[in-house]
Amino acid sequence: MALEHAILVSLLEQPGSGYELARRFDRSIGRFWTATHQQIYRVLRRMETDGWIAAEEIAQDGRPDKKVYSAAGPGRAALSGWLREPVEPETVRHELAVKIRAAAFDDPGALISEVERHRESHAALLARYLAGEQRDFPAGSTLDTRQELQHVVLRGGIEYERMTLAWLDDVLATLHRLAH
């Protein structure tokens, strides 16, 4: 389990409440690690009990109070230890690949519109990544360690989307050919 670690990284980059974390997981971090607000609140409570993070109650006017968390010493130590452990192989769940192989026992043409929808959403995501790159990492700018590492992760996302788009074009061509 690495949700704890993903939360720690996010809190080190910027302290925040459970709600704010949930929104970050919907946006940037969610591209390589998803989590719902329920999971986040549960894990935050456990991490606070274990002393990995410290909470501060913030009263707000006009909206509910919030608890702002930040990473504590033991949390940083745990993260450091985790960094040095080997990662378990990622478990992949590529539903579209299952569908493509399933199409052999049905009508391959029936998948075309579904694949086109995927293609569009990947194209949109690539566009967002590229816009984010231009905004946050313009050519020629000097970056610190944190930014360099964020940038290399973003480049991975960009290359993944480019590759996926090309593959989906290949899939579409194949489906069109088979639907004759």
Added chain:
Amino acid sequence: MALEHAILVSLLEQPGSGYELARRFDRSIGRFWTATHQQIYRVLRRMETDGWIAAEEIAQDGRPDKKVYSAAGPGRAALSGWLREPVEPETVRHELAVKIRAAAFDDPGALISEVERHRESHAALLARYLAGEQRDFPAGSTLDTRQELQHVVLRGGIEYERMTLAWLDDVLATLHRLAH
């Protein structure tokens, strides 16, 4: 949930026992859909109850009896219906990306050996994919629908591995630069 559907596709491609399915999920199918034998046995029982698959007891000498399952009419119908439903967006869990961002709060150099291990295992997988492609889909051969679709999924795996290798080289260069 699509484990049922992945199992159905596998049984349509080739009937088999729970044990055999578990081994297929360790090998080919497991590259885009993982499952343990426990999950498989549980789901098989449910699918048999629901009439999606039919079982035949096979007595073997020298080894335990086995139940060989094959897809039944209602299973094919369910698969056909599922094919026409839109897929939920895949939830990604890219642990290495979390680690890379975490390295900003520790020593980036400490990640190098881990990334190199990943690089090696992706290179090995790419080699296996390419060997499988040469074996099963040699250039110039005529393929039926099923093989065409298996091939396009394999091409996706190959392109994914190539892209990942290039990205990991980028990550390694970045880590070396930051560890100065």
Added chain:
DNA sequence: TCTTGCTATGCAACGAGTTGCATAGGCAAC
């Protein structure tokens, strides 16, 4: 004014997935 939506946290129940263990015969190696 009524509804919709946002901030902010949480309970309860369920379903999916993992881990450890059990059985049980056969085969091969050391």
Added chain:
DNA sequence: GTTGCCTATGCAACTCGTTGCATAGCAAGA
């Protein structure tokens, strides 16, 4: 000749993740 691995299936207990719902004040628009 005992140890360990392979086939083949399964129970029990647990953790992880999802879904539906609840609260509660405030803001904006129909």
